[in-house]
C-alpha cells in the first residue's frame with residue numbers, strides 16, 4: 001500500500017470511529033493518527049468513547065456524592081482543574097471492578113474524587129490508601145468519604161508521599 005493510500009485509509013477509519021454509534025469493539029488506538037482532545041485536553045475522544053461505552057455507570061449513592069463533591073471542589077478550589085473528570089472516574093471504577101485488587105495505593109488524592117470513584121468499585125475486604133500532601137484537600141476528601149460511607153475502605157494519609 002502506498003503511503004498516500006495508507007494515509008487515506010487511516011483517515012477513513014478515523015472518520016468511522018468518530019461517527020456516533022459507529023464504535024467497534026475491535027477498536028485499536030494505533031489507527032488514530034492524531035490526538036483529538038476534548039475541551040479540557042484530557043483523554044483522546046476515541047478513548048473517551050471507549051471508556052464510556054464499555055464502563056458501567058457508578059452506582060448510587062456514590063454517583064450523587066461524587067457530583068456534589070465535584071461541585072464543591074469547583075466552588076472552593078481555584079485549582080479544581082486538578083480533579084479527574086466524571087468519565088475518568090467511571091473508567092477507574094471499571095478497572096477496579098475488572099482487576100479486583102486487595103490493596104490500592106493512590107498518590108495525590110486531592111479532594112477525594114478518584115478515591116471515591118475507585119472505592120465504589122472495590123471488593124468488600126479491599127482497601128485503598130490515598131496519600132495527600134495538603135491538609136485542606138484531605139479534609140474535604142475525608143468528609144465526602146464519610147458521606148459515601150466508604151470510611152472503612154478508604155484511608156487518607158496526610159503528608160508527602162515520599163515519607164510514607
Ligand SMILES: C[S@@+](CC[C@H](N)C(=O)[O-])C[C@H]1O[C@@H](n2cnc3c(N)ncnc32)[C@H](O)[C@@H]1O
Pocket residue numbers: 082083084107108109110111112113114115131132133134137159160161162
Ligand atoms: C492532580 S491532583 C490529584 C487529583 C485526584 N486524584 C482527583 O481525583 O481529584 C494531585 C494532588 O497531589 C497532591 N500532591 C502533590 N505532591 C504530593 C506529594 N509529594 N505527596 C502527596 N500528595 C501530593 C496535591 O496536593 C494534589 O491534591
